[in-house]
Amino acid sequence: MHDLIATTALGEAGPRADRFEGLSIAENPDFALVSVAARLDRQEGLSAAMKKAFGLALPDVGLSRAKGALSAFWTGPDQWMIEAPHDSHEDLAAQLGAALGENASVVEQNDGWVRFDIEGPRASDMFERLCPLDTRRMQPDAVSRTSIEHLGCFVLRRDAGEAFSVLGPRSSAGSLHHALCTAARSAL
Amino acid sequence: MLILTCPCCGVTGEETEFHAGGQAHLQRSGPGASDEAFEAYLFARENPRGVHFERWRHANGCGKWFHAARCTLTLEVFGTYSAQTTQPPQEVLDAIAKRRPGWTEGGK
Numbered sequence: 704m705h706d707l708i709a710t711t712a713l714g715e716a717g718p719r720a721d722r723f724e725g726l727s728i729a730e731n732p733d734f735a736l737v738s739v740a741a742r743l744d745r746q747e748g749l750s751a752a753m754k755k756a757f758g759l760a761l762p763d764v765g766l767s768r769a770k771g772a773l774s775a776f777w778t779g780p781d782q783w784m785i786e787a788p789h790d791s792h793e794d795l796a797a798q799l800g801a802a803l804g805e806n807a808s809v810v811e812q813n814d815g816w817v818r819f820d821i822e823g824p825r826a827s828d829m830f831e832r833l834c835p836l837d838t839r840r841m842q843p844d845a846v847s848r849t850s851i852e853h854l855g856c857f858v859l860r861r862d863a864g865e866a867f868s869v870l871g872p873r874s875s876a877g878s879l880h881h882a883l884c885t886a887a888r889s890a891l
Numbered sequence: 892m893l894i895l896t897c898p899c900c901g902v903t904g905e906e907t908e909f910h911a912g913g914q915a916h917l918q919r920s921g922p923g924a925s926d927e928a929f930e931a932y933l934f935a936r937e938n939p940r941g942v943h944f945e946r947w948r949h950a951n952g953c954g955k956w957f958h959a960a961r962c963t964l965t966l967e968v969f970g971t972y973s974a975q976t977t978q979p980p981q982e983v984l985d986a987i988a989k990r991r992p993g994w995t996e997g998g999k
Contacts (some may be wrong), residue, residue, distance in 0.1 A: 848902075
């Protein structure tokens with residue numbers, strides 16, 4: 704039996720947290736992620752199945768919606784990502800696949816992405832140096848795809864306060880973390 | 892600031908989220924065309940002061956190409972529409988006529 708030690712996307716034993724004045728950048732490894740894309744002419748079937756199985760109404764363009772432990776965010780036409788806490792929902796893809804059946808193509812995205820939670824009143828001072836998004840004007844449930852340091856990322860606004868999540872490619876976690884911290888240092 | 896709405900995915904974003912692709916509705920002149928037509932296809936571009944039709948790509952989003960009608964002076968956008976067309980749709984022309992009475996295609 705192998706005796707493997709789990710590491711985070713940044714290759715450390717535990718999640719990394721960086722604090723700046725008025726801003727914190729914390730790696731959050733506790734998420735399960737699944738992409739759901741409606742098959743041809745099955746958009747309504749998908750919405751209905753999702754509502755029936757999880758009580759979750761899929762959000763419209765550029766928005767996210769949470770229901771219980773699950774939250775969904777829009778990623779493209781008829782395409783969503785479903786997020787949930789990892790330890791309780793490690794088999795999220797299997798659950799969704801069983802519930803949605805032929806209505807959607809379901810792909811597990813666990814470990815393909817790295818997530819940084821960014822909180823603090825000066826978060827937008829950092830974002831304005833990183834990406835073209837106007838994070839100050841984002842609604843509390845807004846989600847947008849953007850590029851940060853040439854990496855295709857999702858930026859999610861978590862609530863009415865200054866809480867954001869950045870989802871980026873896990874294989875570039877180090878570069879993304881460096882970009883975030885460098886921008887934060889230069890801004891604050 | 893130029894604000895565009897991608898007709899493919901519906902996202903509204905500002906200019907840097909998109910990539911400009913030059914004048915829209917160019918007609919390809921290929922083998923058999925006259926030299927003048929081919930030269931015009933390759934080099935002749937409109938540079939109007941006012942209403943202009945352009946190609947844009949939603950680079951930091953769905954990645955799709957689309958067309959936009961906008962004013963080069965005020966950055967007002969009259970409409971965005973699918974790239975799978977050789978002419979602006981009527982509702983876009985109507986929107987232009989409403990905001991710019993007297994405007995005709997070709998700028999004459």
